[in-house]
Amino acid sequence: SYELTQPPSVSVSPGQTARITCSGDELPRKNAYWYQQKSGQAPVLVIYEDRRRPSGIPERFSGSSSGTMATLTISGARAEDEADYYCYSTDSSGFHGVFGGGTKLTVL
Amino acid sequence: QVELVQSGAEVKKPGASVKVSCKASGYTFLTYDITWVRQAPGQGLEWLGFISPLTGDTNYTETLQGRVTMSTDTSTSTAYMELKSLRSDDTAVYFCARFKGDYDNRFDYWGQGTLVTVSS
Numbered sequence: 001s002y003e004l005t006q007p008p009s010v011s012v013s014p015g016q017t018a019r020i021t022c023s024g025d026e027l028p029r030k031n032a033y034w035y036q037q038k039s040g041q042a043p044v045l046v047i048y049e050d051r052r053r054p055s056g057i058p059e060r061f062s063g064s065s066s067g068t069m070a071t072l073t074i075s076g077a078r079a080e081d082e083a084d085y086y087c088y089s090t091d092s093s094g095f096h097g098v099f100g101g102g103t104k105l106t107v108l
Numbered sequence: 109q110v111e112l113v114q115s116g117a118e119v120k121k122p123g124a125s126v127k128v129s130c131k132a133s134g135y136t137f138l139t140y141d142i143t144w145v146r147q148a149p150g151q152g153l154e155w156l157g158f159i160s161p162l163t164g165d166t167n168y169t170e171t172l173q174g175r176v177t178m179s180t181d182t183s184t185s186t187a188y189m190e191l192k193s194l195r196s197d198d199t200a201v202y203f204c205a206r207f208k209g210d211y212d213n214r215f216d217y218w219g220q221g222t223l224v225t226v227s228s
Binding site for chain 1: 169203205214
């Protein structure tokens, strides 16, 4: 079955840039989506279609995709950005979804 | 305002079934598909499948094929996810979320989650 691979953890100091990667063989052809999940809460969409930001999401969140890797970038990370981040995409059929394993972002 | 409100926590014995509901409001129910996602304790998100309230079309993850059924009641704008032959590793928080479909896979609104505990 199709898999998306993320690093288990990323750590940055406040104000630094955090980059979280997501690799998958279908990413050259399928969009990537990024979700932020804080403890005990439902996920929140922060990036869609590789690089688009929903309304209400701070400009410090951005996305990019090149080849088989999508990247979520948080420029000037804040303590409030500490959370688990998940990438999401679909397999070659477009009808079966898959989440990456998640990346725990620590800002300290 | 858009809301997805899920049913309350459930405790089930192994081998039993559970049916979780997700009541939508604040938008036209037929115009968005509903996906179901679960999260086992301390683990990541797992996509379970989706249903189109408009057509009734469904698509399920292969790992749950034969045990999961997704349905909708358009008269009450409610989506349902039923899981049969429950096992201990089905213990998880189950979320519903809406998305536009037609290759637009933004899960832009989520339910609050329903904890399903499978224990003898």
